[in-house]
Amino acid sequence: MRYAVLADIHSNLAAFERVLEHAQAQGGFDAIWCLGDIVGYGPDPQPCIDLLRQHPHVCVAGNHDWAAIGKLSTHDFNADARAAALWTGPQLSSEGRAYLDALPERLEQADITLVHGSPRWPIWEYLLTVHDAEDSFEHFAGRCCLVGHSHVPLAFVKPQGQNTSVNRLPAELPLAGDARFILNPGGVGQPRDGDPRASYALYDERERVFRHFRVPYEVAVTQRRMIEAGLPRRLVERLAQGW
Numbered sequence: 001m002r003y004a005v006l007a008d009i010h011s012n013l014a015a016f017e018r019v020l021e022h023a024q025a026q027g028g029f030d031a032i033w034c035l036g037d038i039v040g041y042g043p044d045p046q047p048c049i050d051l052l053r054q055h056p057h058v059c060v061a062g063n064h065d066w067a068a069i070g071k072l073s074t075h076d077f078n079a080d081a082r083a084a085a086l087w088t089g090p091q092l093s094s095e096g097r098a099y100l101d102a103l104p105e106r107l108e109q110a111d112i113t114l115v116h117g118s119p120r121w122p123i124w125e126y127l128l129t130v131h132d133a134e135d136s137f138e139h140f141a142g143r144c145c146l147v148g149h150s151h152v153p154l155a156f157v158k159p160q161g162q163n164t165s166v167n168r169l170p171a172e173l174p175l176a177g178d179a180r181f182i183l184n185p186g187g188v189g190q191p192r193d194g195d196p197r198a199s200y201a202l203y204d205e206r207e208r209v210f211r212h213f214r215v216p217y218e219v220a221v222t223q224r225r226m227i228e229a230g231l232p233r234r235l236v237e238r239l240a241q242g243w
């Protein structure tokens, strides 16, 4: 089986569509592993849910998915994120709301764990440092945990008996040797590593290899839709710079 590993789509339909086309051009995929935050920030929440549901997939809940339907307080959101969450709710169909409401916090796919933030605190915790990751390795049992939430493509690698290291997610990463991994494919709909191109990974289960890709998309199309929707200006601008 081959999986498209997608995190933080964030209602960015143009980015989501280009990523799926790119994945098809790489030989395609059997299913999508979605790491949460389908909605929030961007202009097309319901179409993104609909597009995801057109494919075989599994998905875990992100903080924005639950904030949009009022299942989670926006108390810890900054003003722009809160404004976008409040805008998103009424854009959703009743099926869309029910779909987000039913998302699990954590999924196990063979020896790979899927969460949005971290295996310790699946909804909220950001994994950016070796210290964060060190603690997280104790909160899943298998070989690899896939995370999103930070929108930064990272690979935390913990070889047996050695210290954990963190690096940018490489173009190709085999799950080799006795190491354990926490991997973030980066954000589809709002990359935050200074590169505005959409970020995602393909996982080949037979080869046990992750491949990381960057995909250009029509940023201006998404920005125009956001302006039409009246979404906060800062959220519009950041897409062009990738932060």
Ligand code: ZN
Pocket: 008, 010, 037, 062, 064, 149, 150, 151
């Ligand atoms: Zn996010």
